[in-house]
Amino acid sequence: MTTYTRARPTMMRVFLVQTAQGLTPSSGGYKANVSLLRSLSMQGHATAQICYAVEDEIDQYARRAELKGISPNITHKPLPVVDPAGKVHELYVKTFTDEYKRDELTSRMATLINLFSEHIASFQPTHVIFNDPITMKITESHEIRDTFKRINIIHTAEQLPFGPFVAGVDGHCLSPVVENKMLRELDGIWSVSKAVQDYAWKYGRLKTTFLVHPCMTYLDQTSGGMPRIRNNIDKEEIGMVNPCPHKGLSILIALAQKFPHMKFVTWKSWGSRTAHVQQLQALPNVKIEPTTRNTDEIWDRVKVLLAPSLWYEAWGIVVTEAQLRGIPVIASNAGGLPEAKIGLPYCIPVKEVTGERHANGDYVVPDQDIGPWEDALQKVMTDREEYQALQILTATKAGEWLRSLDPRAHEKWLLSMMEQA
Template sequence: MRVLLAQNMFHLPSHGGANKSNRIMMEQLAARGHECHVVAPMSGALRATSTDDHVSYLKGLGAEVTSATPDALVYEYNGVRAHVVTRASLLAKRIGEVAAEVSPDWTLVPSDDPGLIVLGAALRAAPERVVYLAHTLQQLPFGPGAFYPSAAGTRMVKLAASVVAVSQAAGAYLQKWGDISSTLIYPHIYGDPAELPGGDLITMINPCGYKGLSVLLGLADARPALRFLAVPTWGTTADDLDELKRRPNIEIGQPSDDIDDVLSRARVLLMPSLWDETFGYACVEAMARGIPVIASAVGGLSEAKLGVPYSVPVRSIERYESVGQARPVPVVPEQDLGPWLNALDPVTGDEALHRHLARRSRKAALDFIGSLDAGALETHLTALRPNRRLAALAALAAARAKESQS
């Protein structure tokens, strides 16, 4: 098969759950002998970089850069050819160009696509061969948590030949709020994780309003003798960093494409998310390495906990404000720190309990990983049939447009 992943988020670095899982799924398809391409932005509002700096970064990872122009970079990484545009305004055009060149059997489009620019480009390029990946629920054009609700956008999603949900929570959301049936495929992104000896820091990845920064700050203030590690990624703002720097017991770390670089320093992973999580890849990754996780009882994050304590109730975000930011700004409800302290204190203070949770977490995570089918996406795409009716309608519309111009 020829498979194109068209996405409005970075290919590399891949510090977020959605783009990391997309990258690994494409690498797995490439390893199985399929021709795989990615079209993505090089930089944007959430991460600015120059072409020279990005080329240096890619070469440091071992990628082979085959072309560099003012408009795009083309490189090979782990068997996948990536086409990354230097400006967001070029993304839709590049998707069309690569699709015309490659003639993909399937074009995968993740839901992290404000304005549905990528989905629109993919439907124009190959209307009958689009597969929609439901990752971030807030980026779907329907439902109570939608950043950008749109009836027209919902109709576009329904044009896909298939919709893939990466968790049970995502599948339920699609059905309830979009009346969309989906296929459940848990991305097998975990490899064969080794148990880590563990560090001594209470660690949080991507501290920001969405992910429960207020809980982290409250815990750091309430327990000044404990040491915390905050690893900023896509959601962390300058104001968030200022708040983190004010706490002497919070160390600010660097994100890494290798999750072990972060988790090797963690005694506990804190995931106090306040929005509906589609899943919790980092939760499973930490548990598989024997690191206990204290997480919010929200959406797919409860699913990712695999029945292992602790899942903590929170007051979820219900409203967002737009003030010209790259993403809508959450209106964060005040949180009760009591349940968090009731979980954190024994996990950090009782060595026997920590060892028990570490063993239980690792077993649950390894059992879950062992149940996954690494070939599930390949099997799904192989069995899938194009939406021929949509292709015929697109061809008819194109013919009529051509007639009107003659």
């Protein structure tokens, strides 16, 4: 049995269903989910999450908890699962407590609905938070449904069951009609940007609450303090994360071809398929790195970050992360990226995807005017005075922005639901 953190009656007990692969996923949205739990835990609330992990991650997290004097209380038990062919597989489910006293439950299959229900019941939450339709359905008729609030986090427009981007990403919005009804029965819906909030209202007349990601999302993950500002003026590489068509792969390729003397480096992520990697491999001035969960590897290396996204970005956490470290970002104005840019140069207009898709499901990507991108990159990479001034401005304004956020905004919102009840 899992040992859960005991809470005073006035505490919240927040249970998160995390659908990313790994305890430290590279996706910005899932990083924000984890940061929410860490913030609430540090504010005195009991928290837990159910997620998918690999064995070495569990050992690493347990060791970190022990170093802080917290017993990880690792337990494990076999769980028989029947596949579609009728064959029984025995999986092992582990539970443990991490360094933030946040209880963890790890598994390797996304179809363990009974397991989800069991651990929600065991934890006795005041709030269940999720961003997937399966959990929304599970909690709709859960045996202790009347004892907790249900909150959905909207990380992408594709999650919503209406509008031009409905079901535009695999695994999002499995049944639009059913999900549209269920969304309107929730206790809270968190939009991570004004862009997503506006989209939900424009296409679905769905009211949501806009909250910027928890402050901890952007703090240094080791020290818990403000990120270390880099001085990368003498670095040579131009970076991009998650190269794929709707993230602006065509713009990256055009820039690499235009400036063969410049060095580019990309980090693969969830959208990068074999075909996209092969396009980049054909360019001699582009390096391709595997997915990294340690973004310091990126910030220690790049002089400039490109974020040429062409889809309706919810926010763009990587943009804000770079700017907090004094690294200039050349981004598009798609979706919520102008919000992530917080008014800093450069934010370049693009022709966004419209929702039209190819036969294979990929978005049809419009041709782009590459001229503004060429001008911005040329200036930042070759004009030292321009770079130095932009570096200082970027670090200063980004730091001021982060310090201006209310670190208890999410806590207050969740507590207000209990007060209304």
